[in-house]
Amino acid sequence: MIQSIHPSTITAAIESKQLSLDNGHFRLDQIDISLPKGQLTAIVGPNGSGKSTLLRLLTKLLKPDQGQVHIGDREITSYSLRELSTTITMLPQMKEMLPQLTVHELVAYGRSPYRRSWHTAHNTTDTAIVDQVLQWTGIEQYRDRMFHTLSGGEQQRTRIAMALAQQTDILLLDEPTTFLDIAHQFEVMDMLKRINAQSGLTIVMVLHDLQQAVAYCDYMIALKQGKVATSGIPQQILTTEFIQDIYHMKARILFEGGYPLILPVIPHHQSGGHLI
Numbered sequence: 001m002i003q004s005i006h007p008s009t010i011t012a013a014i015e016s017k018q019l020s021l022d023n024g025h026f027r028l029d030q031i032d033i034s035l036p037k038g039q040l041t042a043i044v045g046p047n048g049s050g051k052s053t054l055l056r057l058l059t060k061l062l063k064p065d066q067g068q069v070h071i072g073d074r075e076i077t078s079y080s081l082r083e084l085s086t087t088i089t090m091l092p093q094m095k096e097m098l099p100q101l102t103v104h105e106l107v108a109y110g111r112s113p114y115r116r117s118w119h120t121a122h123n124t125t126d127t128a129i130v131d132q133v134l135q136w137t138g139i140e141q142y143r144d145r146m147f148h149t150l151s152g153g154e155q156q157r158t159r160i161a162m163a164l165a166q167q168t169d170i171l172l173l174d175e176p177t178t179f180l181d182i183a184h185q186f187e188v189m190d191m192l193k194r195i196n197a198q199s200g201l202t203i204v205m206v207l208h209d210l211q212q213a214v215a216y217c218d219y220m221i222a223l224k225q226g227k228v229a230t231s232g233i234p235q236q237i238l239t240t241e242f243i244q245d246i247y248h249m250k251a252r253i254l255f256e257g258g259y260p261l262i263l264p265v266i267p268h269h270q271s272g273g274h275l276i
């Protein structure tokens with residue numbers, strides 16, 4: 001069953017106030033958002049609307065021209081790099097390269113913020129956590145395989161395991177299902193939902209698939225041309241007007257067993273092949 005929350009009941013894990021950045025080509029403009037603690041949030045919007053830029057600002061990878069980000073009751077600028085890396089993790093898009101390591105070595109890499117140096121040996125806590133996340137993500141059987149020999153779905157589960165090994169309260173994922181076939185997309189979304197339910201981890205995902213966003217997420221933020229167009233309960237946001245306004249596309253929306261189906265209205269697909 002899809003869980004929902006009302007925006008007024010939000011306890012924020014991360015908040016941004018008047019967050020703005022102009023990189024000369026693009027402006028992210030006065031972003032005020034609250035990402036609910038312990039919930040699954042989707043950030044959606046067309047290509048180039050600023051979703052990845054927003055994630056980078058929320059993790060201090062980019063410095064805003066103006067505005068602030070708060071994690072809990074502290075401004076992000078007050079966090080040291082080590083503090084931040086034990087509080088929030090961001091998993092970039094799958095196209096980002098990873099070193100040629102085994103699955104186990106990569107997942108153990110997620111423990112880096114807790115080690116004094118790269119050469120420090122893993123302690124028993126590190127080993128237990130790595131074993132646990134390998135199990136959570138269902139990739140124990142690949143632990144000694146080289147990462148680059150895995151399928152896309154196995155690779156994505158390994159990347160998520162590495163992020164989980166970092167044991168932060170907040171996990172940001174940039175397009176976790178892109179490049180995956182339909183079965184692996186659902187496998188990854190089911191896994192994130194299960195981990196969220198079991199651990200209370202705050203998960204924020206940039207998603208292009210609105211159907212997945214609505215079916216799996218408790219909260220949704222839509223960006224349009226660098227601004228927040230709307231935010232709230234996904235099932236309430238997803239309307240034909242929303243699709244028209246954000247994506248400039250005509251579509252019908254059906255709910256089938258609680259799962260939304262977005263049916264594009266394509267003129268030449270109408271019966272008889274006539275344009276309307």
Ligand SMILES: Nc1ncnc2c1ncn2[C@@H]1O[C@H](COP(=O)(O)OP(=O)(O)OP(=O)(O)O)[C@@H](O)[C@H]1O
Nearest residue numbers: 023024025026045046047048049050051052053054
């Ligand atoms: N380093 C950069 N220098 C200049 N422009 C940039 C830079 N990074 C991003 N942009 C521009 O900022 C805009 C927003 O990019 P961003 O990657 O945040 O969008 P997005 O919504 O994540 O897009 P997509 O869905 O295609 O991944 C785009 O027009 C992009 O070209």
